[in-house]
Amino acid sequence: EIVLTQSPGTLSLSPGERATLSCRASQSVESKYLVWYQQKPGQAPRLLIYGTSNRATGIPDRFSGSGSGTDFTLTISRLEPEDFAVYYCHQLDTSPRTFGQGTKVEIK
Amino acid sequence: QVQLVQSGAEVKKPGASVKVSCKASGYTFTNYAMHWVRQAPGQRLEWMGWINVGNGNLKYSQKLQGRVTITRDTSASTVYMELRSLRSEDTAVYYCAREQSVSGDSCYDYWGQGTQVTVSS
Numbered sequence: 001e002i003v004l005t006q007s008p009g010t011l012s013l014s015p016g017e018r019a020t021l022s023c024r025a026s027q028s029v030e031s032k033y034l035v036w037y038q039q040k041p042g043q044a045p046r047l048l049i050y051g052t053s054n055r056a057t058g059i060p061d062r063f064s065g066s067g068s069g070t071d072f073t074l075t076i077s078r079l080e081p082e083d084f085a086v087y088y089c090h091q092l093d094t095s096p097r098t099f100g101q102g103t104k105v106e107i108k
Numbered sequence: 109q110v111q112l113v114q115s116g117a118e119v120k121k122p123g124a125s126v127k128v129s130c131k132a133s134g135y136t137f138t139n140y141a142m143h144w145v146r147q148a149p150g151q152r153l154e155w156m157g158w159i160n161v162g163n164g165n166l167k168y169s170q171k172l173q174g175r176v177t178i179t180r181d182t183s184a185s186t187v188y189m190e191l192r193s194l195r196s197e198d199t200a201v202y203y204c205a206r207e208q209s210v211s212g213d214s215c216y217d218y219w220g221q222g223t224q225v226t227v228s229s
Contacts, residue, residue: 017171032214036216037216043202044203044218044219045216047215050208050213050214050215050217051210051212053216054210056217088153088198090153090215090216092207092215096155096169096171097143097155099145099152099153100152100154101152102167
């Protein structure tokens, strides 16, 4: 089973700042199968990035993804008030599909 | 527009079973696989299994194998997830999620609203 470890656990930032979230895999993940979701309290996860770096429909360009192999990054260039949420990475490369434990981006 | 609408919250006693439904609309139901994911309080998302809605092929998490069954009714555009021999640690929000494949990249592009299942004596 591929274990995804996200860091940091919590990121305390102000609106307008840059957020950098990390996802490290216990073994290599093919880039086409690395995904990022955003989740707000009481809501289902929302697709942000698929295939490591492709923004989903309607996702603003302040969100970007990068990485390869075992190290992947989600960057939010300038935080907007609606971006404060929990972010999960997810791999669909091998079964069982697994998720990271999440990074909470909170208002400082 | 694509919608996945799940059945309502359930409260069950330990040892009982629960069946959650996920009704799809707004797309060709048989063209996409459907997955089930759960989220226990304070825990990460956990993949439970998936069904190829077109041909009925299945795969389950080894952890839940033997307790979980995923089925589909193509005439009703609905996928079901049944979990048996419930334990307190099965208390979670259960989601269905559609798998999309875009130029070979896979993701879950639409999710149901979630169904709270509470297991308590």
